[in-house]
Amino acid sequence: MVKVRTRFAPSPTGFAHVGNIRTALFSFLVARHTGGEFILRLEDTDKNREVVGADDYILDAVKNLGIVYDEGPDIGGPFAPYRQSERLDVYKKWADKLVATGRAYADPYTPEQVKSFRVEATRNKHAFLYRNHRPDNPPAWDGTRPLRFKSDPKNYAWHDEVMGDLHAGEEAIDDFIIIKSDGYPTYNFAHIVDDAEMEITHVIRGQEFVSSMPNYLNLYEALEISRPIFATMPHILNETGNKKLGKRDDAKDVMEYFKEGFLQEAMVNFIASMGWNDGTEQEIFSVDELVAKFSLDRVGRSGARFDEKRLIWMNGQWIKRLNLDDLYERAQDFWGTSGREASDDEKKKVLAIIQDRLKVLADLPALSEYLFERPQPNWTMVDSNKQLVKLNRDEQIKLLETTAAKLEMTDWTEEKIQISLNELLEQTGQKPPVLFGLIRFALTWAIFSPGLPETMALLGREETLARLKIATAG
Ligand code: GLU
Secondary structure, eight states, X not given: OOOOEEEEOOOOSSOOOHHHHHHHHHHHHHHHHTTOEEEEOBOOOOTTTOOTTHHHHHHHHHHXXXXXOSBBTTTBOTTOOOBGGGOHHHHXXXXXXXXXXXXXXXXXXOHHHHHHHHHHHHHTTOOOOGGGGOOSXXXXXXXXXXXXXXXXXXXXXXXXXXXEEEEEOGGGOOOOEEEOXXXXXXHXXXXXXXXXXXXXXXXXXXXGGGGGHHHHHHHHHHHTOOOOXXXXXXXXXXXXXXXXXXXXXXXXXXXXXXXXXOOHHHHHHHHHHSSBOOSSSOOOOOHHHHHHHOOGGGBOSSOEEXXXXXXXXXXXHHHHHSOHXXXXXXXXXXXXXXXXXXXXXXXXXXXXXXXTTOOSGGGHHHHHHHHHSOOOOOHHHHHTOTTGGGSOHHHHHHXXXXXXXXXXXXXXXXXXXXXXXXXXXXXXXXXXXXXXXXXXXXXXXXXXXXXXXXXXXXXXXXXXXXXXXXXXXO
């Protein structure tokens, strides 16, 4: 059996868009699932769109996700170079072959002439087709003019592993440019040459290329290259699912998520879940599980929603699964000012009690600073709490004093603290949201905080009582 070889072929235009990265991930999974190879190729032939540094940026994004490629521009491989701008001789060789067989010609027209053809077509209510203006005696191709493919229009039917059986009529086929006047090949030509040269078996890419498939199929034939397997990824839609996820508006760059403290595991899991599931209710998948279970026939045809809330939830799930030492390592860069100064031991204790609530590492300061440093009382939090405004300030302070008195006589373990808190409920006749909500504020002045016994145990008796005392001063 032929070894599966897939590729990710980004253009270095400046952005690690989730849609492209999903294509990279799915291509990687298809290769690994069968023990095949995954190749990274940089498609840098559009000099107008190129952004300096974007190549390294995209490679970093891929690496940060743990997507390991077997061949690529920075590591080489048997089909090097893997950067299209360094392969111009290869495209020239294949272009010459087309010229020799009469399947390519130099474009003799000026942009103004082409424009007038278009205007004429619109006036006659025709779709503009370049091939209707094919020159009878084209000039020899000397590299100063674009080289066009001389197409052989016909109807095509083809299979797409995701989209199913597709077909298109000959009107979808035209004479397209294969080498531009600057000497660089177009994507339409270069990817076909490279996929063949690099022995790619599966072409997995975004939906924007489907409409060009008839042109590609026509070119495969002219070049006498056999078709690879095609798989088209559905669009990624915005959160409400009503439009394609834009580059600027809603989708963040994958690297931005890493900066905010999203975990590699969660990012991979989330990206894989956009358009793929294993047919069960399972939502959390490790990379190894994805490699074992991934298949193109379970990629959906319709658009997949980019739901950031789901990503945040997944990240929380993955944070929960980390052991404390691992979480500690990954949290290193995210502590707030006083957290940074705390000892390793203190930091680990803090992490242990907030781990369940921590969704994104960037939230670490907000969830932990009050544990390291005494917060400023902020009674507006109490006053805007529906449960707590049922009591007036004197009643609130009285409750805190009663609490302090009880805690002074409590042994300082989580269990004993819990018992005392329960007894306080009985003693004061208050409901848990009122009494415990009030104590929480008095100790943390934070909107979210861990359970009271854990918080108190961590703060220690002295600090707990000191904070209650400050609060009772009103
Ligand atoms: N260079 C193309 C892009 O970035 C790649 C498309 C493909 O995978 O063939 O959109």
